Amino acid sequence: MKRDSKLSGILHVLLHMLFMRRPATSEELGAMMGTNPVVVRRVMGGLREAGFVTAARGPGGGWTVACDPAATTLADIYRAVGEPSAIALGHRTEMPGCLVEQAVNARLDAAFAEMAAVFEQHLAGVTLAALSDDFNRRLAERGASLEDQTHAS
Template sequence: MSANSRLTVAAHALTWIGLYQRRGHEVATSEQIATSVNTNPVVIRRLLAQLRKAGLADSRRGAGAGWTLSRDLSAITLLDVYEAVGPGPIFALHPATPDPECVVGHGIGAVMGAVYDGIETTLRKELSRTTLEDVLRDVLKAA
């Protein structure tokens, strides 16, 4: 099973746009962002379309086309980004109902569901504590 990198790529793209704008540029192109992420611009455009729908990014068409932030980096949390691109819960129960006659099959859903709910609550709480401003600050420190 491979890990989902959509949150990381989305946070990277938004943080890059924020830094680019601070350096005096009006809009960022998907090609520029894709170069930083080291992916195809189509991947970036699809991801940014989701972020636009969530109110985190804006796009311009025509002359001077590109992407901008809808809010300042300090007003965007990792939870905002997660909710915009997250595919749903981190963990899921069985796709088919387990055997209800089996002692484990009968109770596994309720037990694992409670564990997964706790994990999701903790994840959301942690993601809400970090803004993209925090991410940029720490990235710049590491550079």
Template sequence: MKRDSKLSGVLHVLLHMLGSDEPATSEQLARMMGTNPVVVRRIMAGLRDQGFVTSAKGHGGGWTVACDPTKVTLADIYRAVGEPTLVAMGHRSEVPACLVEQSVNRALDSAFREVQAVFLAHLEAVTLAALSKDFNRRLVQRGQTLKEQRHDS
């Protein structure tokens, strides 16, 4: 089963961007996310529309964080990237005529809503600043710098 890693990838590059003194190009971000620069530009454009990042063209241009990381939660970023599906399961039919299928859908709907609520509550409790602080603590423990971070997987 294919997993959606868009949120994880975006958070990854945002942490790099927070720790950098210079803009990051779409090509650099694409290498970090393991994807194509076109995909990165599409994702980052959504973040730009929400005011989380800005971009500049030309020599020395690229993407930079434009928001206050102490005020932006992971839930804000999750919403900005289109709220990727959490659960790979779904209904066999969204509007079934069969009474059995209606009962099944009703039972599953409440479980799906609970999963979504717990996930969002967790994301609401974590800011970009808190995530960055955790990353920087781990970086110091390893005796590394941001530029020494590898992106092989």
């Protein structure tokens, strides 16, 4: 079953961007996410529309964080990237007139909605600043600096 890691990838690059002293190019962000720069531009476009990042073209251009990390929750980012499904489960819809299928789907829909609400509620309780603080704590525990941080560590 394929996992949707878009939210995780975007949070990853946003944290990197918070520590960068210059704009990040789509190519750099693509390398961080392990994806094509075109995919990065598409996803970052949603964040730009929501006001979380800005982009500048040309030499020295790229993406920068435009929001206050202390006021931006992971739920805000989740909504800006299109609210990817938090679960890979679904229900059958091959026979919508079947009363058995209707009964099963009604119960599953209720459970799916409840899981989605709990997931979004959890995300709403975590800010980008808190995520950054967690990273900084882990970095300090390792006795490392930002310059020492690599994706292989």
